[in-house]
Amino acid sequence: MEPINHVAGRAIPFGRKNVDTDVIIPAHWLKTITREGLGKGAFEAVKKEPGNVFDDPDYAGAPILIAGDNFGCGSSREHAAWALLDMGVKCVIAPSFSDIFSGNAFKNGILTVALPQEAIDRLLEVAKTDQIDIDLETQSVTTPFQDRFAFDIDPFRKHCLENGLDEVGLTMAQNDAINAYEAKAKAGLPFLARTPATAA
Numbered sequence: 001m002e003p004i005n006h007v008a009g010r011a012i013p014f015g016r017k018n019v020d021t022d023v024i025i026p027a028h029w030l031k032t033i034t035r036e037g038l039g040k041g042a043f044e045a046v047k048k049e050p051g052n053v054f055d056d057p058d059y060a061g062a063p064i065l066i067a068g069d070n071f072g073c074g075s076s077r078e079h080a081a082w083a084l085l086d087m088g089v090k091c092v093i094a095p096s097f098s099d100i101f102s103g104n105a106f107k108n109g110i111l112t113v114a115l116p117q118e119a120i121d122r123l124l125e126v127a128k129t130d131q132i133d134i135d136l137e138t139q140s141v142t143t144p145f146q147d148r149f150a151f152d153i154d155p156f157r158k159h160c161l162e163n164g165l166d167e168v169g170l171t172m173a174q175n176d177a178i179n180a181y182e183a184k185a186k187a188g189l190p191f192l193a194r195t196p197a198t199a200a
Contacts, residue, residue, distance in 0.1 A: 004162065007064060009131050010064070012059045014067050021074045021080040023074075064089065068095065078107075080104065081104040089110065093114075094114065115141065115149050
């Protein structure tokens with residue numbers, strides 16, 4: 001997982017409320033056995049709408065998505081986070097998120113920023129013409145027009161995102177403690193380390 005400290009660039013001014021994971025990535029894309037390529041299926045139904053924001057070349061490769069309230073609701077598919085990552089999104093800003101989606105996003109290195117609707121409305125307007133800046137260290141979202149919006153984040157999640165630590169990374173960070181425990185267990189309980197005798 002790549003560390004996230006600072007995300008800056010154009011933001012996709014989506015803004016739609018109650019976007020469920022089936023909208024983010026439709027079910028027929030779930031047959032894949034790899035994460036690569038899911039970005040092509042992201043927001044497939046929305047992309048069929050004339051003039052949709054995802055087809056606007058101004059937002060191609062944008063690292064930020066601005067959404068509406070209750071983003072990521074519906075089923076618990078982790079593919080939604082994978083699809084966002086594959087299309088280049090590193091941060092989603094919305095008034096609120098589904099708990100399961102927020103957890104999946106965090107585990108895959110996507111920063112979710114919850115801000116009041118007034119701030120979202122302002123960012124949606126700025127995103128049409130200018131870039132947005134997100135600083136995880138200071139927990140702030142800023143614009144070139146001196147707007148500054150503070151956001152809260154769980155300290156553990158912040159630590160993991162800043163250091164690029166997923167669940168495997170967290171475990172590996174405890175490697176010395178794990179090895180010490182294994183050595184102590186082997187010395188104190190040698191029968192645990194015995195291998196079964198093989199039949200002749």
